[in-house]
Amino acid sequence: MILDVSVKPGSKRPGISRENGVLVVRVRERAADGAANAACVRAIAQEFGVAPSCVELIHGKRGRRKRFAIRGIGGRQR
Secondary structure, eight states, rough: EEEEEEEEOOOOOOEEEETTTTEEEESSSSSSHHHHHHHHHHHHHHHHHHGGEEEEEOTTTTSEEEEEEEOOOSSSOO
């Protein structure tokens, strides 16, 4: 599964929501040294009930708009 998200680092209230048709992931961690990306991976993994190792950042390492690949959900698992 491919998932496009908007990440909001440094949030006081972390969580996942949908705003104007876009999935928004809020994390407490700041966007320094990949901390916000790692927190985003953990949040998505928890939301979809998979291990963090099943969530891979495939686009947007340095931006707020990111694309993730999630393995282990849906019909087939690889």
